[in-house]
Amino acid sequence: MKTFAAILVFTLTLPAIGSTHDESKSTKAVIELFTSQGCYSCPPADELLGATLKSNKNIIGFEFHVDYWDQLVHGDDGSWQDPFSNPQHTARQRLYNTLPLQGRRGVYTPQMIVNGNFALVGSNSQQLRHQLEKQTKIPTQIYVLSAKNNNLAVKINGEPNVRANIWLINFIPEITTEIKSGENKGASMRNFNVVTAMQRVGLWNGGVEEFNWDISDLPPEQRCAILVQKPMGEILGASYCP
Numbered sequence: 001m002k003t004f005a006a007i008l009v010f011t012l013t014l015p016a017i018g019s020t021h022d023e024s025k026s027t028k029a030v031i032e033l034f035t036s037q038g039c040y041s042c043p044p045a046d047e048l049l050g051a052t053l054k055s056n057k058n059i060i061g062f063e064f065h066v067d068y069w070d071q072l073v074h075g076d077d078g079s080w081q082d083p084f085s086n087p088q089h090t091a092r093q094r095l096y097n098t099l100p101l102q103g104r105r106g107v108y109t110p111q112m113i114v115n116g117n118f119a120l121v122g123s124n125s126q127q128l129r130h131q132l133e134k135q136t137k138i139p140t141q142i143y144v145l146s147a148k149n150n151n152l153a154v155k156i157n158g159e160p161n162v163r164a165n166i167w168l169i170n171f172i173p174e175i176t177t178e179i180k181s182g183e184n185k186g187a188s189m190r191n192f193n194v195v196t197a198m199q200r201v202g203l204w205n206g207g208v209e210e211f212n213w214d215i216s217d218l219p220p221e222q223r224c225a226i227l228v229q230k231p232m233g234e235i236l237g238a239s240y241c242p
Contacts, residue, residue, distance in 0.1 A: 080182025
Protein backbone atom coordinates (compact mmCIF):
# COMPACT_ATOMS: atom_id res chain seq x y z
CA MET A 1 0.00 0.00 0.00
CA LYS A 2 1.21 3.50 -0.78
CA THR A 3 1.40 6.07 1.97
CA PHE A 4 -1.29 8.71 1.76
CA ALA A 5 -0.84 11.89 -0.24
CA ALA A 6 -0.52 15.00 1.89
CA ILE A 7 -3.87 16.42 0.88
CA LEU A 8 -7.13 16.46 2.74
CA VAL A 9 -9.36 15.56 -0.23
CA PHE A 10 -9.39 14.23 2.21
CA THR A 11 -6.04 -0.91 18.22
CA LEU A 12 -5.81 -3.12 20.22
CA THR A 13 -6.87 -6.76 19.79
CA LEU A 14 -8.90 -7.34 16.64
CA PRO A 15 -10.57 -10.41 15.11
CA ALA A 16 -8.58 -12.51 12.68
CA ILE A 17 -8.71 -11.87 8.94
CA GLY A 18 -11.54 -13.85 7.40
CA SER A 19 -14.21 -12.92 9.95
CA THR A 20 -16.76 -10.16 9.52
CA HIS A 21 -18.23 -7.62 11.90
CA ASP A 22 -20.26 -4.43 12.00
CA GLU A 23 -18.41 -2.67 14.79
CA SER A 24 -18.99 0.73 13.20
CA LYS A 25 -22.67 0.56 14.16
CA SER A 26 -21.64 1.64 17.65
CA THR A 27 -18.57 3.74 16.81
CA LYS A 28 -19.00 7.14 18.41
CA ALA A 29 -15.57 8.74 18.04
CA VAL A 30 -12.26 8.57 16.20
CA ILE A 31 -9.13 9.85 17.95
CA GLU A 32 -6.02 10.82 15.99
CA LEU A 33 -2.95 11.34 18.18
CA PHE A 34 -0.07 13.29 16.67
CA THR A 35 2.97 12.20 18.65
CA SER A 36 6.68 11.40 18.54
CA GLN A 37 9.05 9.07 20.34
CA GLY A 38 11.45 12.01 20.63
CA CYS A 39 8.96 14.12 22.61
CA TYR A 40 9.33 14.01 26.40
CA SER A 41 5.68 14.91 27.04
CA CYS A 42 4.28 12.38 24.56
CA PRO A 43 4.44 9.05 26.48
CA PRO A 44 1.52 10.00 28.79
CA ALA A 45 -0.57 10.76 25.70
CA ASP A 46 0.42 7.44 24.10
CA GLU A 47 -0.64 5.60 27.26
CA LEU A 48 -3.88 7.61 27.45
CA LEU A 49 -4.77 6.61 23.91
CA GLY A 50 -4.02 2.96 24.64
CA ALA A 51 -6.08 2.97 27.83
CA THR A 52 -8.96 4.76 26.11
CA LEU A 53 -9.10 2.25 23.28
CA LYS A 54 -8.91 -0.67 25.69
CA SER A 55 -11.73 0.58 27.91
CA ASN A 56 -13.99 1.96 25.14
CA LYS A 57 -14.69 -0.53 22.39
CA ASN A 58 -16.77 2.04 20.51
CA ILE A 59 -13.77 4.37 20.16
CA ILE A 60 -11.36 3.99 17.23
CA GLY A 61 -7.94 5.60 17.45
CA PHE A 62 -4.56 5.93 15.74
CA GLU A 63 -1.10 7.35 16.37
CA PHE A 64 0.39 9.51 13.61
CA HIS A 65 4.10 9.97 14.34
CA VAL A 66 5.34 13.35 13.09
CA ASP A 67 8.87 14.02 11.85
CA TYR A 68 9.67 17.48 13.24
CA TRP A 69 11.19 16.01 16.42
CA ASP A 70 13.65 13.78 14.58
CA GLN A 71 16.41 16.37 14.19
CA LEU A 72 15.98 18.20 17.51
CA VAL A 73 19.07 17.78 19.68
CA HIS A 74 18.60 17.30 23.43
CA GLY A 75 21.99 18.24 24.87
CA ASP A 76 24.43 15.37 25.26
CA ASP A 77 21.64 12.86 24.63
CA GLY A 78 21.43 13.95 21.01
CA SER A 79 18.41 13.38 18.78
CA TRP A 80 16.18 10.37 18.18
CA GLN A 81 14.95 9.23 14.77
CA ASP A 82 11.44 7.95 15.40
CA PRO A 83 11.15 4.79 13.25
CA PHE A 84 7.46 5.53 12.64
CA SER A 85 7.79 9.23 11.81
CA ASN A 86 6.56 10.36 8.43
CA PRO A 87 6.52 13.85 6.89
CA GLN A 88 3.07 13.08 5.54
CA HIS A 89 1.82 12.68 9.10
CA THR A 90 3.16 16.15 9.82
CA ALA A 91 1.44 17.44 6.68
CA ARG A 92 -1.86 15.91 7.82
CA GLN A 93 -1.57 17.64 11.19
CA ARG A 94 -0.75 20.97 9.60
CA LEU A 95 -3.67 20.66 7.19
CA TYR A 96 -6.02 20.03 10.08
CA ASN A 97 -4.87 23.31 11.56
CA THR A 98 -5.82 25.23 8.41
CA LEU A 99 -9.42 24.06 8.93
CA PRO A 100 -11.99 25.45 11.39
CA LEU A 101 -10.98 23.19 14.28
CA GLN A 102 -12.53 23.72 17.68
CA GLY A 103 -10.50 23.42 20.87
CA ARG A 104 -6.77 24.10 21.13
CA ARG A 105 -5.54 24.82 17.63
CA GLY A 106 -1.93 24.78 16.50
CA VAL A 107 0.75 22.29 15.48
CA TYR A 108 2.18 20.69 18.62
CA THR A 109 2.78 17.35 20.26
CA PRO A 110 1.10 15.56 21.76
CA GLN A 111 -2.10 16.66 20.03
CA MET A 112 -5.33 14.70 19.76
CA ILE A 113 -7.99 15.45 17.17
CA VAL A 114 -11.43 13.95 17.80
CA ASN A 115 -13.72 13.19 14.85
CA GLY A 116 -11.69 15.49 12.63
CA ASN A 117 -13.04 18.68 14.21
CA PHE A 118 -11.87 19.12 17.83
CA ALA A 119 -8.24 19.51 19.00
CA LEU A 120 -6.81 19.12 22.49
CA VAL A 121 -3.54 18.45 24.30
CA GLY A 122 -3.03 14.72 23.91
CA SER A 123 -2.28 14.03 27.58
CA ASN A 124 -5.31 15.94 28.92
CA SER A 125 -7.38 12.99 30.13
CA GLN A 126 -10.09 15.16 31.69
CA GLN A 127 -10.75 17.12 28.50
CA LEU A 128 -10.63 13.98 26.39
CA ARG A 129 -13.16 12.28 28.65
CA HIS A 130 -15.41 15.35 28.51
CA GLN A 131 -15.18 15.50 24.72
CA LEU A 132 -15.92 11.79 24.32
CA GLU A 133 -18.93 12.06 26.64
CA LYS A 134 -20.37 14.67 24.27
CA GLN A 135 -20.19 12.30 21.30
CA THR A 136 -23.16 10.11 20.45
CA LYS A 137 -22.55 8.07 17.30
CA ILE A 138 -20.72 8.68 14.05
CA PRO A 139 -23.51 8.99 11.46
CA THR A 140 -22.21 6.69 8.71
CA GLN A 141 -22.15 2.93 9.17
CA ILE A 142 -19.44 0.73 7.66
CA TYR A 143 -20.14 -2.98 7.43
CA VAL A 144 -17.34 -5.40 6.62
CA LEU A 145 -18.98 -7.97 4.36
CA SER A 146 -15.93 -10.15 3.73
CA ALA A 147 -12.17 -10.21 4.21
CA LYS A 148 -11.18 -13.43 2.48
CA ASN A 149 -8.46 -14.20 -0.05
CA ASN A 150 -6.86 -10.79 0.45
CA ASN A 151 -10.04 -9.03 -0.67
CA LEU A 152 -11.82 -6.59 1.61
CA ALA A 153 -15.50 -6.01 0.83
CA VAL A 154 -17.46 -3.36 2.72
CA LYS A 155 -20.83 -1.64 2.60
CA ILE A 156 -21.12 2.03 3.56
CA ASN A 157 -24.53 3.29 4.60
CA GLY A 158 -25.35 6.90 5.43
CA GLU A 159 -27.13 10.05 4.40
CA PRO A 160 -27.70 10.52 0.65
CA ASN A 161 -25.90 13.10 -1.48
CA VAL A 162 -22.83 13.32 0.77
CA ARG A 163 -19.39 13.27 -0.83
CA ALA A 164 -16.54 11.97 1.28
CA ASN A 165 -13.21 10.25 0.74
CA ILE A 166 -12.56 6.68 1.80
CA TRP A 167 -9.17 5.98 3.37
CA LEU A 168 -7.60 2.60 4.05
CA ILE A 169 -5.18 2.72 6.98
CA ASN A 170 -2.45 0.22 7.91
CA PHE A 171 -1.37 0.20 11.54
CA ILE A 172 0.59 -1.75 14.15
CA PRO A 173 -1.74 -2.53 17.09
CA GLU A 174 0.94 -2.26 19.78
CA ILE A 175 4.72 -2.04 19.83
CA THR A 176 7.43 -1.29 22.41
CA THR A 177 10.62 0.57 21.46
CA GLU A 178 13.79 1.03 23.51
CA ILE A 179 14.82 4.66 23.08
CA LYS A 180 18.60 5.05 22.71
CA SER A 181 18.97 8.84 22.51
CA GLY A 182 17.12 12.13 22.61
CA GLU A 183 14.74 13.46 25.27
CA ASN A 184 13.41 10.00 26.10
CA LYS A 185 16.81 8.28 26.21
CA GLY A 186 16.65 5.11 28.29
CA ALA A 187 12.88 4.85 28.18
CA SER A 188 10.91 1.85 27.01
CA MET A 189 8.01 3.36 25.07
CA ARG A 190 4.74 1.68 24.20
CA ASN A 191 2.79 2.91 21.22
CA PHE A 192 -0.69 1.90 20.11
CA ASN A 193 -2.34 1.67 16.67
CA VAL A 194 0.70 3.21 15.00
CA VAL A 195 -0.11 4.25 11.42
CA THR A 196 2.33 2.86 8.85
CA ALA A 197 0.41 3.68 5.66
CA MET A 198 -2.71 5.52 4.58
CA GLN A 199 -4.19 5.43 1.10
CA ARG A 200 -7.23 7.08 -0.43
CA VAL A 201 -9.11 4.17 -2.00
CA GLY A 202 -12.42 5.61 -3.08
CA LEU A 203 -15.12 8.25 -3.01
CA TRP A 204 -18.43 7.74 -1.25
CA ASN A 205 -21.36 9.65 -2.74
CA GLY A 206 -23.82 9.05 0.08
CA GLY A 207 -26.56 6.48 0.57
CA VAL A 208 -25.67 2.80 0.35
CA GLU A 209 -22.63 1.71 -1.66
CA GLU A 210 -20.42 -1.38 -1.68
CA PHE A 211 -16.67 -1.39 -2.28
CA ASN A 212 -13.92 -3.99 -2.76
CA TRP A 213 -10.17 -3.54 -2.20
CA ASP A 214 -7.10 -5.72 -2.47
CA ILE A 215 -5.32 -5.96 0.91
CA SER A 216 -2.68 -8.51 -0.10
CA ASP A 217 0.12 -6.09 0.81
CA LEU A 218 -1.01 -5.82 4.44
CA PRO A 219 1.86 -7.22 6.57
CA PRO A 220 0.77 -10.12 8.81
CA GLU A 221 1.70 -8.25 12.00
CA GLN A 222 -0.43 -5.25 11.02
CA ARG A 223 -4.14 -4.50 10.86
CA CYS A 224 -6.20 -2.13 8.77
CA ALA A 225 -9.08 0.28 9.20
CA ILE A 226 -11.48 2.22 6.99
CA LEU A 227 -12.10 5.94 7.43
CA VAL A 228 -14.79 7.99 5.68
CA GLN A 229 -13.92 11.69 5.86
CA LYS A 230 -15.26 14.88 4.33
CA PRO A 231 -12.79 17.12 2.45
CA MET A 232 -13.07 19.68 5.28
CA GLY A 233 -11.97 17.15 7.87
CA GLU A 234 -15.16 15.88 9.54
CA ILE A 235 -15.06 12.11 10.03
CA LEU A 236 -18.35 10.49 9.03
CA GLY A 237 -17.54 6.83 9.51
CA ALA A 238 -14.83 4.48 10.74
CA SER A 239 -14.34 0.78 11.23
CA TYR A 240 -11.51 -1.62 11.88
CA CYS A 241 -11.06 -4.32 9.28
CA PRO A 242 -11.43 -7.86 10.66
